[in-house]
Amino acid sequence: MDEIRKEIKKIEKSAERIKALADGNNALLKNASIILTFVYLLKFCTPDE
Amino acid sequence: MEYWNKYTETLPREKLNKVEFGHFKNLFAFAKANSKLYQEKLKGIEPGDIKTYDDIKKVPFTYKEELRRWQENVDPFPYGGLLGIPIEQVSSFRQTSGTTGRPVYVPESYESWQWRIESWCHILWMAGFRPWHRLFLPFGYNVYVAFWEAHYAAEKLGCEVVPGGALDTKGRVNKIIELKANAMAGTPTYMLNIAQEAMAMGIDPKSFGMDRMIGAGEPLPEATRKRIEATYGCKMFDHIGSTETCGFAGMCEAQKGLHVVEPFFLVELLDRETLSKEVAVGEQGVIVITPLGRRSFPVLRFNTNDVAIKGPSECECGRTSLKLMEIVGRVDDIRKIRGVLFSPKTVEQLIRSEFPEIVEYEIVVTREDIMDNILLRIECDPKVAAAEAQEAGKRLAERHKIKTNLSCKVQVEPEGSLPRYDLKAKRFKDMRGDH
Numbered sequence: 001m002d003e004i005r006k007e008i009k010k011i012e013k014s015a016e017r018i019k020a021l022a023d024g025n026n027a028l029l030k031n032a033s034i035i036l037t038f039v040y041l042l043k044f045c046t047p048d049e
Numbered sequence: 050m051e052y053w054n055k056y057t058e059t060l061p062r063e064k065l066n067k068v069e070f071g072h073f074k075n076l077f078a079f080a081k082a083n084s085k086l087y088q089e090k091l092k093g094i095e096p097g098d099i100k101t102y103d104d105i106k107k108v109p110f111t112y113k114e115e116l117r118r119w120q121e122n123v124d125p126f127p128y129g130g131l132l133g134i135p136i137e138q139v140s141s142f143r144q145t146s147g148t149t150g151r152p153v154y155v156p157e158s159y160e161s162w163q164w165r166i167e168s169w170c171h172i173l174w175m176a177g178f179r180p181w182h183r184l185f186l187p188f189g190y191n192v193y194v195a196f197w198e199a200h201y202a203a204e205k206l207g208c209e210v211v212p213g214g215a216l217d218t219k220g221r222v223n224k225i226i227e228l229k230a231n232a233m234a235g236t237p238t239y240m241l242n243i244a245q246e247a248m249a250m251g252i253d254p255k256s257f258g259m260d261r262m263i264g265a266g267e268p269l270p271e272a273t274r275k276r277i278e279a280t281y282g283c284k285m286f287d288h289i290g291s292t293e294t295c296g297f298a299g300m301c302e303a304q305k306g307l308h309v310v311e312p313f314f315l316v317e318l319l320d321r322e323t324l325s326k327e328v329a330v331g332e333q334g335v336i337v338i339t340p341l342g343r344r345s346f347p348v349l350r351f352n353t354n355d356v357a358i359k360g361p362s363e364c365e366c367g368r369t370s371l372k373l374m375e376i377v378g379r380v381d382d383i384r385k386i387r388g389v390l391f392s393p394k395t396v397e398q399l400i401r402s403e404f405p406e407i408v409e410y411e412i413v414v415t416r417e418d419i420m421d422n423i424l425l426r427i428e429c430d431p432k433v434a435a436a437e438a439q440e441a442g443k444r445l446a447e448r449h450k451i452k453t454n455l456s457c458k459v460q461v462e463p464e465g466s467l468p469r470y471d472l473k474a475k476r477f478k479d480m481r482g483d484h
Contacts, residue, residue, distance in 0.1 A: 001056060033159075034159070037159055037160045037163050038163070040160060040164070040342070041163060041164060041167050044072075044164070044167070044312075044313065044342050045054050045056070045057060045167070046056065047057065047068040047071070047072075047312060048068075049060060049064040049067055049068055
């Protein structure tokens with residue numbers, strides 16, 4: 001599960017980076033936000049016990 | 050055995066507790082920072098005060114009445130002090146049915162809705178719903194949440210979803226047949242109504258070829274579940290949830306109780322007298338729920354007033370989550386009639402298990418002078434002769450007396466005279482005013 005958690009963190013960082021680079025582009029901002037929603041769910045699905 | 054999420058669904062109890070404690074602390078801090086209700090309610094308790102799992106009990110219960118109060122004349126409209134996020138992040142509106150008072154308006158953000166859906170995916174998957182199912186939803190799509198969750202979760206896990214809104218019952222029967230739908234989600238009452246309509250059209254509901262169905266929106270007593278299974282010739286599953294709490298527990302293929310979707314929810318089953326101690330296996334407890342990941346509408350320790358029997362920690366399916374063996378009823382629904390505690394669920398159990406000829410019923414409680422009276426209005430299958438219907442009524446009155454220790458009057462009503470429901474049924478009418 002640790003490997004999976006690392007991958008989830010990578011996705012989170014990438015999505016945050018896209019938002020930072022989006023320069024107000026609504027499509028990029030919204031879709032990156034949606035990725036972050038699923039990052040939140042992935043974290044719920046892989047809790048660190 | 051297949052799981053939706055094998056990792057979380059088979060975590061040992063101590064690990065589940067640890068994970069849920071972590072989620073609870075996060076939600077506590079979030080609610081205190083973002084919800085007007087909890088800023089007020091949690092004055093004097095800081096996130097740092099929640100140091101151990103047992104400290105969760107320091108957090109006061111949340112009651113439905115509070116949710117109502119915090120929406121009246123509190124900004125922002127219409128969610129008031131319950132909102133946990135900026136209002137521009139709210140992506141959908143839902144509301145409670147308002148059965149017990151003013152409805153509660155529930156804001157969902159994209160994130161919270163997806164969180165709800167993920168929880169429902171667990172419920173559908175454990176009930177055996179799979180991508181090869183064509184799921185029919187006989188539901189008037191509106192402000193109530195029940196089947197929206199089922200709809201989106203079924204889509205997510207890969208089912209083909211057929212929205213059956215804006216059709217009358219006959220139209221829905223025809224659509225099920227036309228599309229060869231092999232699964233259905235609906236209120237148990239309405240599933241029986243669909244079957245009755247099909248039979249009136251000369252169609253045996255077994256010929257639909259349903260593989261499985263799941264109930265939502267109202268309680269599903271075991272006798273009703275079995276009657277639906279016998280009527281359609283397929284498996285019928287139950288789940289439990291509410292607009293305020295989300296769907297939080299479901300039935301696995303073993304069909305012995307409901308598994309709480311942990312660690313999405315922290316569910317406490319507390320003794321009815323003091324509401325302070327977890328009950329033991331086999332005992333009745335009041336269900337207190339915290340949806341651990343919903344931030345648009347954070348709710349901590351919501352006292353549902355529902356009573357359930359705690360089940361064993363082992364299940365043949367291998368899931369390790371808390372199990373609710375039977376939902377005994379809602380504390381609010383249990384009434385005193387002539388000094389005797391009466392639960393409408395007993396009547397439903399009795400009718401569904403022993404009187405297949407009765408297709409619809411209603412319980413009316415009135416008071417004359419100081420005497421409480423129970424009237425059971427029943428409607429029989431149209432194929433049943435009038436004399437047989439009267440005989441069924443007589444037997445029902447006798448069985449009711451034995452089961453509840455209360456005598457009642459039974460009135461046989463003409464076909465189609467009692468109301469039919471496709472959402473939460475309202476078959477219990479207490480007209481006494483001061484109950």
